[in-house]
Amino acid sequence: xDVVTQQKEHKEWDNNFLKTDWSVKQRxxxxxxLLGLCNGFGKAASNILLLQAVKARLVGxxxxxxxxxxMLKRFDPSLSTGLVLLADVVPTVCLPWYLHLFSYTSRxxxxxxxxxxxxxxxxxxxxxxxxxxxVLCASISVILGEVTFLAFTSMFxxxxxxxxxxxxxxxxxxxxxSYLGLTMVLSPENTCLVMTxxxxxxxxxYFGLLxxxxxxxxxxxxxxxxxxxxxxxxxxxxxxxxxxxxxVFFCEYTINQGLYQHxxxxxxxxxxxxxxxxxxxxxxxxxxxxCSSLETLPTRRLWFLxxxxxxxxxxxxxxxxxxxxxxxxxxxxxxxxxxLLGGAVYVNAFALISKNSEPAHREFAMGxxxxxxxxxxxxxxVVSIGLNKVFQDQDPR
Numbered sequence: 001x002d003v004v005t006q007q008k009e010h011k012e013w014d015n016n017f018l019k020t021d022w023s024v025k026q027r028x029x030x031x032x033x034l035l036g037l038c039n040g041f042g043k044a045a046s047n048i049l050l051l052q053a054v055k056a057r058l059v060g061x062x063x064x065x066x067x068x069x070x071m072l073k074r075f076d077p078s079l080s081t082g083l084v085l086l087a088d089v090v091p092t093v094c095l096p097w098y099l100h101l102f103s104y105t106s107r108x109x110x111x112x113x114x115x116x117x118x119x120x121x122x123x124x125x126x127x128x129x130x131x132x133x134x135v136l137c138a139s140i141s142v143i144l145g146e147v148t149f150l151a152f153t154s155m156f157x158x159x160x161x162x163x164x165x166x167x168x169x170x171x172x173x174x175x176x177x178s179y180l181g182l183t184m185v186l187s188p189e190n191t192c193l194v195m196t197x198x199x200x201x202x203x204x205x206y207f208g209l210l211x212x213x214x215x216x217x218x219x220x221x222x223x224x225x226x227x228x229x230x231x232x233x234x235x236x237x238x239x240x241x242x243x244x245x246x247x248v249f250f251c252e253y254t255i256n257q258g259l260y261q262h263x264x265x266x267x268x269x270x271x272x273x274x275x276x277x278x279x280x281x282x283x284x285x286x287x288x289x290x291c292s293s294l295e296t297l298p299t300r301r302l303w304f305l306x307x308x309x310x311x312x313x314x315x316x317x318x319x320x321x322x323x324x325x326x327x328x329x330x331x332x333x334x335x336x337x338x339x340l341l342g343g344a345v346y347v348n349a350f351a352l353i354s355k356n357s358e359p360a361h362r363e364f365a366m367g368x369x370x371x372x373x374x375x376x377x378x379x380x381x382v383v384s385i386g387l388n389k390v391f392q393d394q395d396p397r
Contacts, residue, residue, distance in 0.1 A: 027209060030163070030209065032161075032163040032164040033163040035202060035206065038167075038171075038199065038201050039167075039168065040168035040169075040171025041178075100364070108148065108206050110141075111141050111145040112200070115202070116200075118141060119193070120196070123190075123192040123193050143374060145202070146168075146370050147367045148367070149164060151366045153354065153366060154363040154366050155212070161351050162291075162294035165292075165294065165343070166288070166291045166292040166347075169288035169291030169292060172287060177281075231364065234357075234365055235368060238365055238368070241353050242369050242372035243303070243306075244302035244305065244349060245302075245345060245346065245372040245373050247309065248305065248341060248345040248376070249342070250376035250380050250383075251309040252380070254380040254383050255335075256380075258380070258385075258386075259316050260279050260335075261388070263316065263319065263320060263331045265327065282332050283335050285339060286335070286337070287340075287343040289343065290340045290347065291347045297344075298351065299344065305344055306345055309338065312338055346373070
């Protein structure tokens with residue numbers, strides 16, 4: 001298929017959307033919000049449960065997880081929360097390069113099956129290996145979902161990007177609170193089984209709520225016709241967006257996994273474990289607010305926001321080293337800022353990519369840009385291991 005035909009098809013998708021009535025538009029926006037929620041929920045909730053299911057000496061795996069500090073304290077406080085994070089993320093960096101070979105529908109089925117497998121492995125795990133396989137399945141499911149649905153937004157009006165981002169922002173807080181609520185009445189294993197409804201909800205949204213979708217193998221990704229050199233050219237053009245995405249995710253996850261555990265106060269307003277969980281919750285609230293702000297507060301100043309996040313990370317690093325923040329509340333304010341900055345860069349970067357990409361390149365651009373945040377998370381895993389080793393002997397506050 002030539003470029004002109006691709007451009008016509010992309011234009012036809014957008015024009016068809018614009019011609020639809022208000023209820024159809026809202027239905028698609030609701031579908032992408034729920035898809036973002038289900039995809040992000042699987043990340044937050046399943047990995048909390050993975051931590052609870054492990055019955056051996058194990059380093060903590062934490063990506064937006066409120067249970068990480070508790071598990072490290074239980075098994076080995078000297079180990080970094082970044083180690084299993086690093087082992088988990090690295091294999092998924094390669095996924096976006098090969099997904100164009102498969103149809104959207106087959107990708108959604110794969111997301112669902114990997115997510116279900118992750119929950120089931122955790123629920124019935126009797127070994128560390130089985131639990132780590134669950135970690136890997138959960139991560140593959142989420143990365144696959146993010147790349148797939150971000151690329152899929154190229155066939156809808158750009159407003160669905162805001163809906164998707166808002167759903168992913170809500171997922172962290174809802175996943176953590178769901179875990180806490182369900183484990184008050186159920187065992188972690190049974191809670192994990194209950195949560196298998198989440199990936200099934202993704203299937204329901206894709207097949208039942210979206211007003212249009214490619215059926216079966218009828219439509220493969222359009223970037224199958226792009227040559228390698230052309231893809232590299234597109235990626236170079238995405239640097240103004242992928243650069244800030246990489247930087248902001250690197251800073252966020254370095255703070256989350258390398259600094260939070262060293263910013264707890266012995267004389268704080270709650271226990272140190274509760275302080276850690278509260279930091280995670282405040283961060284998620286900030287992400288959700290920012291990810292939901294695209295239609296009211298759009299911005300093009302991605303590098304400025306990313307550099308503010310870098311400064312925030314520097315401030316918190318110095319606060320750990322020199323212990324000049326007097327109380328929990330000052331740290332909580334910096335954590336809220338962290339979430340706001342990260343969510344704002346994420347939602348605005350993908351909105352600008354969608355707006356500024358050529359129609360024939362938009363689908364590939366939306367999918368490949370997510371590699372930037374994955375690489376940022378990977379580097380954060382490395383750095384957080386080092387930070388933990390530097391600060392592990394820090395005197396308690």
